[in-house]
Amino acid sequence: MMRLTRLLLCALFGLFLFSITMPGIVPAEENPPTEPEPIKIDRKGGKPTIPDVPRDEVIGFALYTLHNHVLKMSVQFYPLEENESRDVVLEVDSGNGWKKITTARVDENGLATFRLQNWNDSRRYPYRLSHAGGSEYTGVIRENPIDKEEIVVAGFTGNSNSDRSPRTDVVENIKKLDPDLLFFSGDQSYDHKEHTAAWLLFGRQFGEIIKDRPTITIPDDHDVGQGNLWGEGGKVSHLPGGADGGYIMSAEYVNMVQKAQASHLPDPYDPTPIEQDISVYYTNLNWGDIDFAVIEDRKWKTGPAGLIPKQGPRPDHINNPNYDPTTVDVPEARLLGSRQLKFLHEWGQDWDQAEMKVVLSQTIFGGGAHIHGKSDSRLLADLDSNGWPQAGRARALEEIRRCFGFHLAGDQHLATVIHHGVHSWEDSGFSFCVPSIVNYYGRWWWPLEEPEGRLEGNDLPFAGQFYDGFRNKLTMHAYANPTSENFNAAGFGIVRFNKKSRQITMECWPRHVDVEDPDAKQFEGWPIVIQQEDNYARKPLGWLPELQFENATNPVVQVVDEYLDEIVYTIRINGNSWQPPVFREATYTIRFKSDGKTKSVEHIESLPLDQRDAEPLKIRF
Structure with a gap:
């Protein structure tokens, strides 16, 4: 008993020391909330259908990027009839x-694609798509x-199939907010064998906002x-749930x-297909001087079945109370792929x-939920999340x-x-996982243990x-659990990138509110x-001399570790x-770059933390 008391006192004292040495961190509260309440689901789904449209309305919708x-x-x-053009x-x-x-050809799945080079992106252009049967579709580039x-x-x-109604509230709010770019991260369709029907419904639901601004859609x-x-x-998957890795369809x-969903994205970085001649689309889009990388989280990710021991009712769900997280971080597992x-x-x-x-992708690099589907369904770990494999997560976050x-x-x-943290708390970047447009499968962030x-x-x-x-390090800043008042916690996210201040502002809006209502x-x-x-x-262990640019503002700075011959980081700084x-x-x-000019200085010794005020390094291009 005395030994247990001593251990408890040591733990409490350690937590106290942690709280006073970490800036911005305070001890955990003593009485966390009780278990979440069950949620009620009112599904309004049904099999997707392709409506019989008049022949002068055969153009469904369009997507573009520039x-x-x-x-x-x-x-x-x-669907076009046999005798139609x-x-x-365009x-x-x-x-x-x-x-x-120009003119494009409609393929057997009803899709036409355009690729136009040397586009003047300094002004906006109304565009019109037309078909010989009289159908027209207009928007703005x-x-x-x-x-x-x-x-x-x-x-x-x-965009769950549990509700096929119009998304009027979302569309009207987006019109009011008038974003520069739309990003649909996946699951635009939940109809596993009826994608075209569901995709046309997606166009009817969101056509009013996607026709007038660049839109990124990626399948999940x-x-x-x-x-x-x-x-x-x-590879080809042979298990019903796909946990052995590969594709079922x-x-x-x-x-x-x-x-x-992705042919309108900028050309792939490397278009080489994977096995079965399946195409790839990972790429980047520079819009408004914000550079977006679009990656495919799951395309190279390893399946857990047959690789790690099954420790739950299915290969990807772990609820073994004696589970050791280190045992699933096997060297053969991949996440993003080389x-x-x-x-x-x-x-x-x-x-x-x-x-x-x-970075834009399907999901985040961490296990961001403890309860899945039902309020009493708790998982220790979900291998579908990109918290696994841990080594792959670390490599992604480090890049x-x-x-x-x-x-x-x-x-x-x-x-x-x-x-996110890899080796220490908050040594990596922030992620914002936006809420589902429609959410009939609730998840909760609801840890049982006290926070560090x-x-x-x-x-x-x-x-x-x-x-x-x-055992990945996550610092949770906000989460939107389902509640009895907001049983599905559905909504959308807004991110504002301020180029002058370099601030990033994240907004998270519930469904069925008016964003202009005070x-x-x-x-x-x-x-x-x-x-x-x-x-x-990441907390520094030293500094390089302060850089002072005499004839440049906002230059690019790259720091290279000479012994490791490795880039530490690259950033466009704010100011001079x-x-x-x-x-x-x-x-x-x-290394430095500004207005096409480059310069570098070598063999700069790092300064100890207490010598940060050493002589600055003056740079002139």
Whole structure:
């Protein structure tokens, strides 16, 4: 008994020391909330159908992006009859009436695609799509908002088939907020074998906002016909749930889905197909001088079945109370795969026309939920989350933080803002997982253990530093659990990137509110504001001399560890002076770039923490 008392006192004293030595961290509250209440689901689904449209309404909707003066557009048609034309005409109005630009062919799945080079992105153009049967579809191709101080992105996920009604409230709010870019992170369709019907419904639901602004749509597991996806490089899955890795549906079906949802994205970084000749789409989009990397979380991810011991009712759910997280971090497991890691590394170091870096993907790199589906269904770990495999997660976060990148994603049904840690708390970037558009499968962030430390000034009971089910370090800043008042916690996210201040503001809006109503409230805990440099918040062990630029503003700075021959990070600084932090005593090369001019200095010794005020380094291009 005395031994137990001593251990308890030591633990409490350790927590006290932790709380007073970590800035912004306070002890955990003593009485956390009770278990969550059950939620009620009112489903309004049914099998998707393709309506019989008049022949002068066969153009369903269009999606486009504009990157590096290349316009790409996809046009989804309702089924054409045998005797109808397969051509669609694109026209634009430059101020002197409609002018034909080009014609595209509609394929067997009702999709037509355009790719136009040397597009003038300095002004906006009304566009018109027309078909010989009389169908027309109009929208606006926007100018590149490089002169805007703040670039606004709207994020969506999980357009569940439990409710096929119009999304009028979301559409009207997006019109009022007028974002520069839309991002749909996946599960636009939950109809595993009926993608075209569900995709046309998606166009009817969101056509009013996607026609007038660049839109990124990427497919996730439900889009390609399975409940969870571990793509494992394109192999064929032989288990009903796909946990052995690979695809359940045919490669033809998967490619059809990917073409419908992603053919309007900028050209892939490396278009080489994976196994079964399945296409890839990972790429980047620079819009308004914010550089977005679009990655495919699950395409190379390893399936757990046959790789790690089954420790729950199914291969991907762990609820063994004696489970050791280190046993599932096996060296054979992959997350993003070597091709995408190479892409992230090269993209992260290229700062031409880029003020800030953002990663867009299906889901976040951590286990952001404890309760799944029902309020009494608790999991120790979910292998579908990108908290697993832990080594793959670490490699992904290390590449993203190398460019101070912010991460926007979805899939989890549960909105969260997490500051990730790899080796220490908050040593990596922030992620914002947006809430589902429709959410009939609730998830809760509801840890049973006390936090390692709480966030000062944050009133949410489960905010603070926690380990997820894989022993990954997560600092939870906000979460939107289902409640009896808001039983599905559905909504959408807004992220504002301020290029002048380098602030990133995250907003999380529930469904069925009017964002212009003075009394309208976001989910509790939002908005959240961070700085660009918070996305590599690793505690420095030293400094390099302060950099003072005599004839340059906002130059790019790259720090290279000379012994390791490794880039530590690259960033476009804000202003004309900055002091680079470093994370070990070493000798460094610092490279600079501004207005196409480059310069470098070598063999710079790091300064101890207490000698930060050493002689500055003056740089002139």
